[in-house]
Amino acid sequence: MESQDFAVIPEGTVASPKGFIAGSAYAGIKSPKPDARDVAILASVTPCTAAGVFTTNKVRSAPVIVSESNLTDNRAQAVVVNSGRANACTGDQGLADARQMAALTAAKLGVQAGDVLVAGTGVIGVLLPMDKIVTGIDGVRLSEDGGHDFARAIITTDTRTKEIAIWVELGGAKVTIGGAAKGAGMIHPNMATMLAFVTTDAAVEPGFLQTALRRAADLSFNMVTIDSDTSTSDSLFLLANGQAGNPPVGKSPGDVSPDAATFQAALTYVCTYLAKEIARDGEGATKLIEVNVEGALSETDARLMARTIASSPLLKAAVHGNDPNWGRILAAAGRSGAEMVEAKTDVFIDDLQLMRAGRPLPFDKKLASGVLNRPEVFITVRLNLGAYKATAWGCDLTEEYVRINSAYTT
Amino acid sequence: MESQDFAVIPEGTVASPKGFIAGSAYAGIKSPKPDARDVAILASVTPCTAAGVFTTNKVRSAPVIVSESNLTDNRAQAVVVNSGRANACTGDQGLADARQMAALTAAKLGVQAGDVLVAGTGVIGVLLPMDKIVTGIDGVRLSEDGGHDFARAIITTDTRTKEIAIWVELGGAKVTIGGAAKGAGMIHPNMATMLAFVTTDAAVEPGFLQTALRRAADLSFNMVTIDSDTSTSDSLFLLANGQAGNPPVGKSPGDVSPDAATFQAALTYVCTYLAKEIARDGEGATKLIEVNVEGALSETDARLMARTIASSPLLKAAVHGNDPNWGRILAAAGRSGAEMVEAKTDVFIDDLQLMRAGRPLPFDKKLASGVLNRPEVFITVRLNLGAYKATAWGCDLTEEYVRINSAYTT
Numbered sequence: 001m002e003s004q005d006f007a008v009i010p011e012g013t014v015a016s017p018k019g020f021i022a023g024s025a026y027a028g029i030k031s032p033k034p035d036a037r038d039v040a041i042l043a044s045v046t047p048c049t050a051a052g053v054f055t056t057n058k059v060r061s062a063p064v065i066v067s068e069s070n071l072t073d074n075r076a077q078a079v080v081v082n083s084g085r086a087n088a089c090t091g092d093q094g095l096a097d098a099r100q101m102a103a104l105t106a107a108k109l110g111v112q113a114g115d116v117l118v119a120g121t122g123v124i125g126v127l128l129p130m131d132k133i134v135t136g137i138d139g140v141r142l143s144e145d146g147g148h149d150f151a152r153a154i155i156t157t158d159t160r161t162k163e164i165a166i167w168v169e170l171g172g173a174k175v176t177i178g179g180a181a182k183g184a185g186m187i188h189p190n191m192a193t194m195l196a197f198v199t200t201d202a203a204v205e206p207g208f209l210q211t212a213l214r215r216a217a218d219l220s221f222n223m224v225t226i227d228s229d230t231s232t233s234d235s236l237f238l239l240a241n242g243q244a245g246n247p248p249v250g251k252s253p254g255d256v257s258p259d260a261a262t263f264q265a266a267l268t269y270v271c272t273y274l275a276k277e278i279a280r281d282g283e284g285a286t287k288l289i290e291v292n293v294e295g296a297l298s299e300t301d302a303r304l305m306a307r308t309i310a311s312s313p314l315l316k317a318a319v320h321g322n323d324p325n326w327g328r329i330l331a332a333a334g335r336s337g338a339e340m341v342e343a344k345t346d347v348f349i350d351d352l353q354l355m356r357a358g359r360p361l362p363f364d365k366k367l368a369s370g371v372l373n374r375p376e377v378f379i380t381v382r383l384n385l386g387a388y389k390a391t392a393w394g395c396d397l398t399e400e401y402v403r404i405n406s407a408y409t410t
Numbered sequence: 411m412e413s414q415d416f417a418v419i420p421e422g423t424v425a426s427p428k429g430f431i432a433g434s435a436y437a438g439i440k441s442p443k444p445d446a447r448d449v450a451i452l453a454s455v456t457p458c459t460a461a462g463v464f465t466t467n468k469v470r471s472a473p474v475i476v477s478e479s480n481l482t483d484n485r486a487q488a489v490v491v492n493s494g495r496a497n498a499c500t501g502d503q504g505l506a507d508a509r510q511m512a513a514l515t516a517a518k519l520g521v522q523a524g525d526v527l528v529a530g531t532g533v534i535g536v537l538l539p540m541d542k543i544v545t546g547i548d549g550v551r552l553s554e555d556g557g558h559d560f561a562r563a564i565i566t567t568d569t570r571t572k573e574i575a576i577w578v579e580l581g582g583a584k585v586t587i588g589g590a591a592k593g594a595g596m597i598h599p600n601m602a603t604m605l606a607f608v609t610t611d612a613a614v615e616p617g618f619l620q621t622a623l624r625r626a627a628d629l630s631f632n633m634v635t636i637d638s639d640t641s642t643s644d645s646l647f648l649l650a651n652g653q654a655g656n657p658p659v660g661k662s663p664g665d666v667s668p669d670a671a672t673f674q675a676a677l678t679y680v681c682t683y684l685a686k687e688i689a690r691d692g693e694g695a696t697k698l699i700e701v702n703v704e705g706a707l708s709e710t711d712a713r714l715m716a717r718t719i720a721s722s723p724l725l726k727a728a729v730h731g732n733d734p735n736w737g738r739i740l741a742a743a744g745r746s747g748a749e750m751v752e753a754k755t756d757v758f759i760d761d762l763q764l765m766r767a768g769r770p771l772p773f774d775k776k777l778a779s780g781v782l783n784r785p786e787v788f789i790t791v792r793l794n795l796g797a798y799k800a801t802a803w804g805c806d807l808t809e810e811y812v813r814i815n816s817a818y819t820t
Contacts, residue, residue: 056745057741057744057745058743058744058745058749058750058752059740059741059743059744059745059750059752060744060752086737088737088741089737089740089752089765089768089770090770091753091768091769091770123735123737124735124737124738124740124741125736125737125740125764125765125770126737126770127770185724230741230744230745231741232737232740232741232744313723313811313815314595314815317811317812317814317815317816318815318816320812320816321815321816321817323816323817325533325534326535327496327498327499327533327534327535327536327642328534330469330499330534330535330642331467331469331498331534331640331641331642333468333469334467334468334469334470334640334642335466335467335468335469335640339468340468340469342468342469342470342499343501354535355499355535358499358501359501360499360500360501360535360536360537397812397815398812399809399812399813401723401727401812402727402730402807402808402809402811402812403809404727405723405724405727405728405731405807406727406728406730406731406733407731407733
């Protein structure tokens, strides 16, 4: 895909697009280690057309509430993020704290408080230590080279940063799209995502920007699952500052012009890369699992089944142990709620077929175990009912996941 | 409850009701260890009014298909069960094998093949070793004292048997209800259950029997979750042979006479006991978790939220580590889909209140950790919206769960 329409920038970051700057500081919220940066700011030198997608959890963090409100005018210029505490289930004081984070960042950058988005993840039900936040925001130094520092400061139990930037040609102009994300636990987004920040110097119409972001999220972040737990903080932001000088993309939300299609594909590529990086870095995970469901009666069915299989704890544990216990794939498919006819169903692990039209095929257990003993495992279920398909990503379930989550606040 | 209306029989089994006999044999399907009994038969000396509830998974095992078909006349006299292989995803041969199990059992007992129900759990996608099954069925010796042997033979990864029998007075007659169940993994029943067998010498009308069983299942087995994975083999059977001589219970499916209410309560008690035993013995589990949701707008909402909280891997891991990370309770409640208003919600662990009307309360972490460090952990969410409530049961998530399920077939 990228070879035709776009190219990945080596060491690209969320600050790679023209006119974006980023940075972070250590405030002592996440960890007592002085290299554990935990306050980060991302900004554009000019106001941006902006879009956001947020958690569908009925319990929503204060940053989610404040950011959604600040995005109603489809405009934003900066994002401030902390890690270590989610500022969720914190009542009115939490809301006031999130608004103060926006105000402090606005004052620091000389932008409007209503143009600052807020995000944060970490422990739920504990107020932010605002003295530390104030010091942290004050200490952030922003620059064009600050993308890596930003990506490093937003993570919590992640073992590595998730970053990408790509070039794409739009209307004769060279446009850059950058992104950074965090997330390794409480990952089962629903019409939203963990924390992800996408930037572009493309000029994009606001209605199209929101539609394109939602579509990209549906194909990427919303198809990732680590532990079936939808977070209260899930937020995906997209800021487009137009500095690339391309003719604005997307006359209407449903624009299908070549430029609109190219932008959608490029945006989906960036989101999918970040989403897969999140699944690969799932808490305790050692493998990325990709589940493809084909031949479904509807896209809804294909998506539902792919996500259900990718989130089955039994399948995830079997993949961890290189155990070709493929009955668990079928059991998860069957309980997903999607239409299926057992007697028509084919099942594959990688290119090894284990079931044909509902009948188990004899297979070499050692060979199958070897196929599972890889950093990326591909599972395919062909329903042979219709023309729809979907892909979901997850990770294996390990003893380490349990250890990490048995002792998080204490 | 039991003190008023019924009494638990010490060492009671599924064969405790009058006229029931049971037994098992070793056939070498589940394990090479000669004490690993794996074929079991339960029978009544006279034909029974019978009812069943089965898995809602679209992939259904051959025993489920055969048993449901044999129950269409609301009549049964025996059940044959194997452990070690589920006979699921086995195509036409699997169906023929399940029917042969019924026929062999019928011939052995001198009953009609259509009056024999079939069940089995274990690995999916592998044919039954019918030669071993034939020898196994032939070797079973049935007796009134065979209930424990039956309960022992049906288990797989369970660490102990699940059995109970109670006495209850119905229309002046002393009636017995017995039950045996198995299940420790792939436990997230939906309008059905893992394997459970309930017997009674009560006389019960068939329509009422089915309705009563479904209601009992909804309050018990359907509120248990170990790992969110609904099995392809879930089956719950109830056989009533009328030998207690009580006036038949349940003129209509919705009978609300005192006898009908007493029978319903007693049946629900037996099913709830077995369901909790399954949760307590969840693969790798060290604790039983009981989740109570109160003040919901509907029973559906209360059930949905209770089950979602009980199945949250993050909460289950936190309970395992005695970590009072109560934000995970609220995050699971919020993603359940049930109506809730954060600002009205109260959260308790045991009698320790952690949130009042959406505000976190200061609490002693050591005290909270101590409350979690018990074999039974009680979590309560009060929504303060309506009059409905529900209870769900689950277990903690441990490293041992992952170890058990990383290597099951290999």
